[in-house]
Amino acid sequence: MHLVPISAESIRIGHPLPFPLMDKDGVLLAKKDFVVGSKADLDDFSKRGGGLYIDVADSEAHHRAYIGRLHGLVNDEKALGEIAGTKLAGTTLGERASAGVVDDGKPDWLDLQEQCNYLLRDSNPAQFMDRLERLHGLLERHMLRNPDGVLFALIHLSASEKRRYSATHAMLVSAMCGLAAREVLNWPPEVVALLAKAALTMNLGMTDLQDRLALQTEAPSPAQRAQIDNHAEKSVEMLKALGVTNVHWLQAVREHHTQTPGPLKAKTGAERMARLIQRADMFAARLAPRASRQPISPAAAMQACYFDEERKVDEAGAALIKAVGIYQPGSFVRLATDEIAVVIKRGANTTTPRVAVLVNRSGIPTVEPTIRETSLPDYRIVASVAHREVKVQVNLEKMLPLTAVPASDRPW
Structure with missing residues (x-):
């Protein structure tokens, strides 16, 4: 679990929590949907837990709650300085924007x-x-x-x-x-x-x-x-x-x-x-x-x-x-070229995935993976290969970027 700190100012008093609140060690302070009754209660949570923390997986829910907090301040006609100073995960809105904070979406x-x-x-x-x-x-x-x-x-x-x-x-x-x-x-x-x-x-x-x-x-x-x-x-x-x-x-x-x-x-x-x-x-x-x-x-x-x-x-x-697919991402295959490759993306049909060659036709591991399209006759798959038969160590950090969907192809 990855914990990230949040500011007490991003919590809406009198509204159900959209995420669980935890202390710095991941111990639960307040369950999801718990209603924080007062600023004093929130300060007590923060002091007791060495700060307020949420799981990084709840960051999107926290962001929505933060936006709701801003809307509340606007509706209450609060001063512009107070609105701009409202904090999200320990930083002000301006600080977060200038720092270029983004969720890169990379799973650990x-x-x-x-x-x-x-x-x-x-x-x-x-x-x-x-x-x-x-x-x-x-x-x-x-x-x-x-x-x-x-x-x-x-x-x-x-x-x-x-x-x-x-x-x-x-x-x-x-x-x-x-x-x-x-x-x-x-x-x-x-x-x-x-x-x-x-x-x-x-x-x-x-x-x-x-x-x-x-x-x-x-x-x-x-x-x-x-x-x-x-x-x-x-x-x-x-x-x-x-x-x-x-x-x-x-x-x-x-x-x-x-x-x-x-x-x-x-x-x-x-x-x-x-x-x-x-x-x-x-x-x-x-x-x-x-x-x-x-x-x-x-x-x-x-x-x-x-x-x-x-x-x-x-x-x-x-x-x-x-x-x-018949040949799933993460599985090994042998190509018509006698190369051994790992499947990195599903293809247009179940038998023609995109692969990365890890062992060349001479049986020597490649320095860098070479991408092949198995829909092409020259690189068609001729057999599935069991993991135990491949002696190459796969580095997940190195291989996972090859599976990524280009931003232009994403449905959002």
């Missing part, structure tokens, strides 16, 4: 892993929902800005490391489900948001066990197997205790391992969400390494979720493939 994936890891172990109902909303909001914002970058980071992390398995897995499944629901199935935004949160919390009942199993060389014990079998219902019980009341969310989590082949239109809304989560969960689980087995290639993992239990094309699995 190690921090996001840590946020999700903490969330999945948070048993405090007073802060769980706020933390979940912040994490979901941050992931959604990155998905809207650069879905290829999000997929690249999460697929690379899932396939290349065992640390924080449960957190990375939850974020990848959530991102894939949200993308398929929004771009392919055209579900309403509120349903997409609910689906993404259900995916993030589907394995709440076995978070610790998931992380242990990723490092465990032997098969699950009978006690572990029982915990695995019962984790969906346990997750629902935990979510209820943490304040989740939405029946569709709870049902989607309860049924995310239920095998229900057949068209999505024949299912209820919650059943459709559960099926999409189940297919994405299957893909992500096959992708991730464990001490007891090697991961398979992303293309092979995706193929496994394409067919249902009756060996027919699964509608949810097909939507996922259409959304993320």
